Amino acid sequence: MHEALGSWHMGRVFYAYRSHPWHGRVLSQEVMASWLDLNQAQLSRIESGKPPQDLAKLMRWAHSLRIPADLLWFKLPENEERTATVVVARSLDEQPAVIPETPQAGGLLPVVINGRAVLVPVDAETIAASGLGSLVGSSVDMSATQAAERDPMSPFNRRDFLKSGVAAVALPGLGLDELQHVASALDDAHRYLDGPVVDYFRRVLNKAKRDDGELGPKKTLPVMLGLLGAVEDHARDVKPSVRRELLAIGADGAEFAGWLYRDIQQPQAAVFWYDRAMEWAQEADNAAMQGYVLLKKSQMAYDERDALRMLTLAQAAGNDRWHLPARVRAEVTQQEALGRAMLGDSLDVVREQLADAEALLTNAADDEPDALGAYFTGHTRLVRDAITYTEAGKPGLAADLFSDVLNAGALSHRDTGFFNARRASALALSGEPDEAAKIGKASAAVAREVRSERTVRVLGEVLLTLDRWRSRPAVREFREALTA
Numbered sequence: 001m002h003e004a005l006g007s008w009h010m011g012r013v014f015y016a017y018r019s020h021p022w023h024g025r026v027l028s029q030e031v032m033a034s035w036l037d038l039n040q041a042q043l044s045r046i047e048s049g050k051p052p053q054d055l056a057k058l059m060r061w062a063h064s065l066r067i068p069a070d071l072l073w074f075k076l077p078e079n080e081e082r083t084a085t086v087v088v089a090r091s092l093d094e095q096p097a098v099i100p101e102t103p104q105a106g107g108l109l110p111v112v113i114n115g116r117a118v119l120v121p122v123d124a125e126t127i128a129a130s131g132l133g134s135l136v137g138s139s140v141d142m143s144a145t146q147a148a149e150r151d152p153m154s155p156f157n158r159r160d161f162l163k164s165g166v167a168a169v170a171l172p173g174l175g176l177d178e179l180q181h182v183a184s185a186l187d188d189a190h191r192y193l194d195g196p197v198v199d200y201f202r203r204v205l206n207k208a209k210r211d212d213g214e215l216g217p218k219k220t221l222p223v224m225l226g227l228l229g230a231v232e233d234h235a236r237d238v239k240p241s242v243r244r245e246l247l248a249i250g251a252d253g254a255e256f257a258g259w260l261y262r263d264i265q266q267p268q269a270a271v272f273w274y275d276r277a278m279e280w281a282q283e284a285d286n287a288a289m290q291g292y293v294l295l296k297k298s299q300m301a302y303d304e305r306d307a308l309r310m311l312t313l314a315q316a317a318g319n320d321r322w323h324l325p326a327r328v329r330a331e332v333t334q335q336e337a338l339g340r341a342m343l344g345d346s347l348d349v350v351r352e353q354l355a356d357a358e359a360l361l362t363n364a365a366d367d368e369p370d371a372l373g374a375y376f377t378g379h380t381r382l383v384r385d386a387i388t389y390t391e392a393g394k395p396g397l398a399a400d401l402f403s404d405v406l407n408a409g410a411l412s413h414r415d416t417g418f419f420n421a422r423r424a425s426a427l428a429l430s431g432e433p434d435e436a437a438k439i440g441k442a443s444a445a446v447a448r449e450v451r452s453e454r455t456v457r458v459l460g461e462v463l464l465t466l467d468r469w470r471s472r473p474a475v476r477e478f479r480e481a482l483t484a
Contacts, residue, residue, distance in 0.1 A: 008073045010058055011047040017065065036064050198245050201227060205253050206370045213412025216450025217260040224257045228273075231280075244284045251280035251289050255296060262300055263414075265453035270300060288372055291322025295332050302338065303454070311339030328373035330360035334384050341392040350392050354385055379410040383419045386426065395429035402426060414455075417446025421458040428462050433469035436462060437478035444481045456482070 004016035014036075018027040033043040037060075046052060055074060062072055204227050212220045231250035235243055254277035261270035274293055281289035298313035314335040317324075324332065337353035361381055368374065386401035402423035406416060420443035427436035440462050447455035459482050469475050 002071070005067075005071050005073075007051075009051040010061060011049065011051065013065075013067075014043065014061075015047045036061055198242065198249060201230065201246070201249050205249060205256070209256060209370070212256075212260070213414050214450075216414055216452060217263045218451045221257070221260050221264075224253055224260065227253050228257060228276075247280040248284040248286050248289070251277045251284060251286060251293075254280060255289065255293055258296060258300075262303060263452050263454045265457060267300070267304070274300070287322050288324055288328070291317050291319065291324050291332075292328060292372060294322075295328070295335060298335050298339070302335075302342075307339055307342035311336060311343060314339055325372055326360050326364035327371075327376050330357045330364060330381070331373060331376045331384075333357040333360060334381065334388070338384070338388045338391060341388050347392055347394070350388060354388060357381065377410075379405050379408065383411075383422070386419075387422055390422070390426050390429065395426040399423060399426040399430055399432070413446065414450045414452055417443050417450065418452060418455045418458070420446070421455050421462065424462045425458060425465065428465040433466050433472055434474040436466060437472070437474035441478045441481045444478070 001013070001016050001020065004012040007013075014032060018029070018032050029040045029043045029047075033040050036043065038046075052058060058074055062069075204223060208220050208223045208227075228250060231246055231253065235246050235250065238246060254273045258270045258273035258277060261267070261273060274297055278290060278293045281287075281293065294313055294317035298310050298317060301307075301310035301313060314332055318329065318332045318336065333353060334357035337350050337357065340353065341350045358381065361376070361378065382401055382405045386398040386405075389395070389398040389401065402419060405411070406419060406423060409416075411419065420439050424436045424440035424443060427439060440459055443455060444459055446452075447459065463479060463482060466475050466478070470479070
């Protein structure tokens, strides 16, 4: 890397970085280009062509890769964090006198620790509860959203999220003393990262999960990547008694991040976070989370239409050694039924397993809203049953089930869009092109709003099924809505 930087050729720097043994493998030009807002062909030309001379581009690329300024052959502007955040306080006992550039909807509150500012994610409710409302400006920092769209596996992106733009989280009642305590933990984990800070991280995670159904992954991911960056950076520094508890939250958050990346159709990133969730769950001795990750990997195998892997992963998730709660065991049993339907087992076998899942869910205790698998309710079970019946060759029955659940209005905004896509698929397979196109068009609007690429993929499959009816007006309107 030093040799490449000494050549004053950014293309050689890109190549040296991509091929550095630190990564464990050579990074593709496609991955690297996505970090730099380029395409693969542009990156290839930069690597093999003349040295780029555009200073604005050089500065932007250096910032994207977090290249230290003292290694560059050109001068970078002042550090963005320093120019965006001005803190006048000089000790822990003093309240920051100026807190500019913090959005009303939420943002990063600078708290002074040992003479320097540490940024803590807060929202408008927290700001009001802390009595800081008059000090907060109204501009919005977009760096978190932009950062989340880069490859999350880059160490330059993972390690710096909490200090470079984590989206807002709602933590009402969090006072200035508590904010300073969290900030202290981010500054000196061994001394300050304790039970209350772990609880803070848990609240961040739980709120992100609750927000996901309405806001979608693009707005939830910055929060999660910030939280996971904090866990990854500080787990090595905390006291042993805190490490296991912190990693348990990290495992939960990494599993959720895997789901978010599935929703935006980035399977490589999803696998990365699922593997990290399994590793952290093993170290935290959290057996239930290990089984739960196997279930999620099975569901990802369904996304990829790998029926056999899906079935065996579901069966592995159902092993008694994981001590799964009844609600999760119900979901695992239903997942196995879906795998059997895809592999051609008889309808009687599939129905028997679906009945077992229903019985498990009926007998499950009423869990806390944030308990493992708490989202798996009667309505969720019914729409998953409908997917299973579609795979079993009964799309008409599936369409009726979808209709009953979706008309009840019990699902989140994002899930309504996704399961309407599945409903459109069942209708198309049942020979109902106009109704399928109408439902598909409504689903496309939701998918665009919450940026669910997973929903768009299903709608693309619906459009293929409707191809023989492509001249019908409703189908044409659906195609135009999906491709707009």
